[in-house]
Amino acid sequence: MSGRRHVRTQSQGRPLQDRTVVVTGAARGLGAALARSLGERGARLALLGLERRRLEEVAAASRAEAATWEVDVTDDVAMADTAREVRSRFGPVSVVVGNAGVAQGGMFADTDPYVWRRVVEVNLVGSAVTARSFLPDLLHTHGYYLQVASLAALGATPLMSAYCASKAGVESFAQSLRAELSPRGVMVGIGYLNWIDTDMVRDADRHAVLRELRAHMPPPARRVSTAARVADRLAAAVVRRETTVYVPAWLRAVQPVRACVPLVVTRYARARLPRLERELRFEATGLLGAGGRADELRDSVGKPGPAVRGDAGLRGG
Template identity: 35%
Template sequence: MPTLRNKVALVTGAARGIGAETARALARKGVKLVLIDLDAEPLQALATELGDDVALATAADVCDLAAMQQAVDAGVAKFGGIDLVLANAGIASYGSVMQVDPSTFKRVIDVNIIGAFHTVRAALPSVIERKGYILIVSSLAAYTPAAGLASYNASKAGVEHFANTLRIEVAHRGVAVGSAHMSWIDTPLVQDTKKDLAAFNEFLAVLPGPLGKTTSVDTCVDAFVDGLAGRKRRVYVPGWVGVMGWLKSVITSRIGDRRVLPHIPRILPKIDEEVAKLGRSTSARNVALGDVAVDPK
């Protein structure tokens, strides 16, 4: 497997969770890091921890192409170029299509899809020059719909196909592109959802087999680092998620619907009731960052 030492990696959503832990793991392997996140304080703390010779932190919104270009240009100026991109930034909204705050729904699409496009657009010239690799973070949600999470499901399906299209556009330039598909990972995003919505925990409990189980961040990081090193076309966390990709047509058929449909009339109204009481359609952390507005309803 090719070595990661002396490579330069751009990581978005780097302030906490999978992004931060992947950055630490890459630094241990000798990778230089360009770290981007909207949450400036923990982002800078991570860069300080890793050291100025290893990491450059820029607080930027992935929805702002000019800001992303400025961050990429600063990284190229400091480290000479970019070999690897981990387009990891992502958020989620709560509530049914009838309940979710429309501006929050749109913000999820913007961060998760437009943000991935901006990340790639800004970094691509340097990645092409170095014949590098781009890993775009999708999800198991691209294959398996979950009631109350429509924006997240749609965005992760969209970003997977963005990766598929990008792959065929840049292959002749020596650039490889992969998409990462994870089940529930014990990240702040999942932790916040479990804390905010008791009904979400009920939903997980009715999912069959391993579908409702949560996987550790460390397991996810190991898979991401392996994927970045091996320039993988797909990264699955845990490995069984790959089977779900092959079964997508069955999962979204009437046969697949039968497993969850009986529970929706009970669980979805509970989710919507809890969202209404919260007065927001996303985590308190996203609201505090100014990433989304409080639901005006």
């Protein structure tokens, strides 16, 4: 009897043992924290992103069996090739976390149309390309797809129109995908997240317009969570194949009243934005954070080269 209890405890300690998990946007921030948290639960990690060196560092720090692929999630052909390589390396994928994302801020009228479009492409189109590329694996394994969304999906704010539109889009996409795949044994979850201490959010705080936007939100909504805490909660959701996960938990309370949020936001904007616009320079930010700069570099020098091949990207754990 004691032996059985010991086996059960070991299984609970590494519930993702021998399962392959894909994480996009894994080079830094929440994606890197997710790699560590999922690796601790026994997962084999396929880490996708734009920054090769950062990806290799994350793979090494994960203390898990991990390989890295430098790939743009909006590139259908490259993502399909990557999915085949992941399958060849690790076997069929059991879990995919659509985490890759970028953001920018500023008045819509002043935003560079390319930058606005790029946010939607990475966050929404990139999520769809990711799901499509690994769908054959998930159907084979009756797997789990977790889409990282945001508080922005529950209630849009001014000065972040592209980000809010993209996160509302990924929420609807994931809900539609869930309805299609549930009868076929594939579960789809949505992660609703608030501010996280990442390069992207820290960069946003350097811009007066976005710093003021967060400062005037209700106290719970302006708080910042650590990436490690959010990653642990999402990793637990992966293990339990949850359909929704809210970090922090109070975000769940927004769901029943989300129809009222646009009215509240509009009233706030009408009262506060004119004064803020007089006091601050509402300049468009461009893509935020080191991840945003990596995406801009991708565009300036061309798309990333081939993914990490052979054993160079493999870390035994």
